[in-house]
Amino acid sequence: AQSVSQHNHHVILSEAASLELGCNYSYGGTVNLFWYVQYPGQHLQLLLKYFSGDPLVKGIKGFEAEFIKSKFSFNLRKPSVQWSDTAEYFCAASGSARQLTFGSGTQLTVLP
Amino acid sequence: KAGVTQTPRYLIKTRGQQVTLSCSPISGHRSVSWYQQTPGQGLQFLFEYFSETQRNKGNFPGRFSGRQFSNSRSEMNVSTLELGDSALYLCASSPIAGGADTQYFGPGTRLTVL
Numbered sequence: 001a002q003s004v005s006q007h008n009h010h011v012i013l014s015e016a017a018s019l020e021l022g023c024n025y026s027y028g029g030t031v032n033l034f035w036y037v038q039y040p041g042q043h044l045q046l047l048l049k050y051f052s053g054d055p056l057v058k059g060i061k062g063f064e065a066e067f068i069k070s071k072f073s074f075n076l077r078k079p080s081v082q083w084s085d086t087a088e089y090f091c092a093a094s095g096s097a098r099q100l101t102f103g104s105g106t107q108l109t110v111l112p
Numbered sequence: 113k114a115g116v117t118q119t120p121r122y123l124i125k126t127r128g129q130q131v132t133l134s135c136s137p138i139s140g141h142r143s144v145s146w147y148q149q150t151p152g153q154g155l156q157f158l159f160e161y162f163s164e165t166q167r168n169k170g171n172f173p174g175r176f177s178g179r180q181f182s183n184s185r186s187e188m189n190v191s192t193l194e195l196g197d198s199a200l201y202l203c204a205s206s207p208i209a210g211g212a213d214t215q216y217f218g219p220g221t222r223l224t225v226l
Contacts, residue, residue, distance in 0.1 A: 044217040098213050099168045102155035
């Protein structure tokens, strides 16, 4: 069965700290990977995506993610977080169909 | 371009009633998917429509149904509402059918069942 796992449920960081959120997937065949963010009171927004090619993907707001096929991972990183990055982050995957399978989400709290 | 719009934004119903939610995709997008978001189950796929046809369906009971119109707008219907149907219902649209694709989400309709 297809699944996406996010092991960090709640992460608390101080401003300027570095961020890495874990995401592991279990998918047969070709996999497309996404990170979405949900800011308080706002709708899900796409941060970045990986379809193929360069495994290091850069997204909006200074976020990046690395696809490591051997580890079935797609971890999200940011070198220096800001208070405005406080939000819930979702890793998601799709295969040949457009159906997205989401992880359980990671709540990031950045302290000023 | 305007984003995905969903109406209504908030809805309160009682058990046993039925409800219809509406979604207008981004202009030019032909695929519409629906998701349910709850604190306990997270984000779960309901179904996807393209060219007025249901293409994929998630693991939800038959009380959940949908349709898509020729202008790509979509509606979702839930009949015989249960308390557990209280959730944020999200609509997402994507531009193409087949191959790698990106879904763009609307603000959602928050349904409360009393």
